[in-house]
Amino acid sequence: MDYLEEAGLQQAALDYHAYPNPGKLSVVPTKPLRTQSDLALAYSPGVAAACHAVARAPHDAARYTARANLVAIVTNGTAVLGLGNIGPLAAKPVMEGKACLFKQFAGVDAFDLELDETDPDKLVDAIAMMEPTFGGINLEDIKAPECFYIERVLSERMRIPVFHDDQHGTAIVAAAAIRNGLRLVGKALAQATLVCSGAGAAAIACLDLLVALGLPRQNIVLLDSRGVVFEGRDAHMEPNKARYATGRAVRSLEEAAQGRDIFLGCSAAGLLSAAAVRALAPQPLILALANPEPEIRPEAVAAIRGDAIVATGRSDYPNQVNNVLCFPFLFRAALDVGATRITHAMKAACVDAIANLALQDVPAAISQLSAGRQMAFGRDYILPAPFDPRLLEWVAAAVAQAAMDDGVATRPIEDMNRYRQALRRLGGAA
Ligand SMILES: NC(=O)C1=CN([C@@H]2O[C@H](COP(=O)(O)OP(=O)(O)OC[C@H]3O[C@@H](n4cnc5c(N)ncnc54)[C@H](OP(=O)(O)O)[C@@H]3O)[C@@H](O)[C@H]2O)C=CC1
Numbered sequence: 197m198d199y200l201e202e203a204g205l206q207q208a209a210l211d212y213h214a215y216p217n218p219g220k221l222s223v224v225p226t227k228p229l230r231t232q233s234d235l236a237l238a239y240s241p242g243v244a245a246a247c248h249a250v251a252r253a254p255h256d257a258a259r260y261t262a263r264a265n266l267v268a269i270v271t272n273g274t275a276v277l278g279l280g281n282i283g284p285l286a287a288k289p290v291m292e293g294k295a296c297l298f299k300q301f302a303g304v305d306a307f308d309l310e311l312d313e314t315d316p317d318k319l320v321d322a323i324a325m326m327e328p329t330f331g332g333i334n335l336e337d338i339k340a341p342e343c344f345y346i347e348r349v350l351s352e353r354m355r356i357p358v359f360h361d362d363q364h365g366t367a368i369v370a371a372a373a374i375r376n377g378l379r380l381v382g383k384a385l386a387q388a389t390l391v392c393s394g395a396g397a398a399a400i401a402c403l404d405l406l407v408a409l410g411l412p413r414q415n416i417v418l419l420d421s422r423g424v425v426f427e428g429r430d431a432h433m434e435p436n437k438a439r440y441a442t443g444r445a446v447r448s449l450e451e452a453a454q455g456r457d458i459f460l461g462c463s464a465a466g467l468l469s470a471a472a473v474r475a476l477a478p479q480p481l482i483l484a485l486a487n488p489e490p491e492i493r494p495e496a497v498a499a500i501r502g503d504a505i506v507a508t509g510r511s512d513y514p515n516q517v518n519n520v521l522c523f524p525f526l527f528r529a530a531l532d533v534g535a536t537r538i539t540h541a542m543k544a545a546c547v548d549a550i551a552n553l554a555l556q557d558v559p560a561a562i563s564q565l566s567a568g569r570q571m572a573f574g575r576d577y578i579l580p581a582p583f584d585p586r587l588l589e590w591v592a593a594a595v596a597q598a599a600m601d602d603g604v605a606t607r608p609i610e611d612m613n614r615y616r617q618a619l620r621r622l623g624g625a626a
């Protein structure tokens with residue numbers, strides 16, 4: 197792949213995945229298992245005590261098994277990053293990566309489950325059957341529009357949180373970035389205008405959240421692979437796109453971009469043309485979120501105009517707008533309180549926490565991790581970096597509180613100060 201060769205990453209990335217053991221994950225026991233007596237506790241006969249306890253009181257599964265800290269990352273490989281429908285097996289490196297991020301950033305254990313199934317109802321059945329195993333379900337890289345149905349039906353059927361990361365994780369982080377970007381250029385969400393390239397899982401969820409947070413729906417123009425989604429277009433429509441159909445007489449990206457404050461890209465590599473960049477309003481926000489190759493590179497924007505704030509989903513540029521800033525921390529909280537679902541207030545709390553953390557001074561120990569980048573609120577630092585250990589406390593505490601306030605916590609936290617301390621220790625920011 198050109199973009200990997202160009203970054204000098206092709207062979208290094210393959211070696212990283214291959215050595216010293218294939219893949220990025222392993223399963224390790226958490227209890228001593230060295231002697232005959234250990235075996236008598238862990239396995240037969242001692243394990244029967246734990247089985248009886250859980251059979252008598254199912255909520256004790258959170259006490260005697262790893263379930264309450266265990267998330268399933270489920271994909272069918274139909275929309276893997278921006279690589280498209282590469283299937284479940286080829287999706288496995290991404291899912292193993294997500295599991296590593298869960299563990300590294302928030303201490304959450306996760307199994308990656310790549311399912312060879314595209315029928316939405318069969319997927320729903322397969323995932324719903326796994327409720328005894330997991331404390332939460334993270335749906336990943338399942339394409340639109342099926343993903344909307346799958347998540348809705350699962351959320352209705354299951355008593356554990358079901359969260360489609362590409363929808364809501366992306367939306368939460370994009371909303372935080374837009375809030376802070378607009379703050380820097382002195383614009384308000386209620387007056388902002390936005391053009392969105394892509395009308396799939398990530399795009400629709402971003403728009404829904406932005407509208408819920410105050411962006412007027414009529415200020416949005418949406419494009420998919422057939423161009424502008426306009427009122428009366430009958431081909432290639434589905435209800436989630438139709439909700440954003442524009443009445444304006446614009447039919448190309450360049451026309452749609454004219455005077456817009458925000459470009460949001462949740463589509464595919466290289467789609468944002470120089471003409472469209474020029475057409476945007478003064479001091480535009482450009483969120484080019486397609487992975488691994490964005491709709492436009494930051495240096496290409498800089499060559500066209502100098503007043504834009506640019507963000508991508510990538511780790512090798514400033515302003516990383518990527519769902520990694522959300523899902524580990526949001527699930528940490530959801531698992532800790534035994535949430536039965538993820539509510540709007542939990543998502544809104546997550547947006548606030550991520551956005552507000554970026555306004556804080558960054559301790560020297562954290563900025564040392566930034567590869568020499570500016571780490572003070574500004575055009576190249578609109579969001580905290582994923583390695584910022586404060587994210588765990590800021591985001592998880594806020595989300596846990598929102599879950600309790602919303603009445604979806606089956607194990608409410610009694611002492612929030614102690615919980616915050618525990619998060620600080622876990623995040624390494626103590
Ligand atoms: N930075 C981040 O955190 C995240 C980034 N993403 C990125 O967003 C992109 C989309 O992911 P996701 O929503 O999950 O995938 P989906 O398959 O659900 O959606 C893809 C969307 O892109 C649209 N599209 C494809 N080609 C074009 C084109 N030429 N012009 C305009 N739109 C086009 C498709 O149009 P149509 O509806 O006509 O098929 C579809 O609406 C990927 O690149 C992914 O990496 C996703 C999640 C998180």
Ligand SMILES: CC(=O)C(=O)O
Nearest residue numbers: 276277278362487519
């Ligand atoms: C980041 C991510 O989840 C994606 O690009 O699909």
Ligand SMILES: [Mg+2]
Nearest residue numbers: 277336337362
């Ligand atoms: Mg994804």
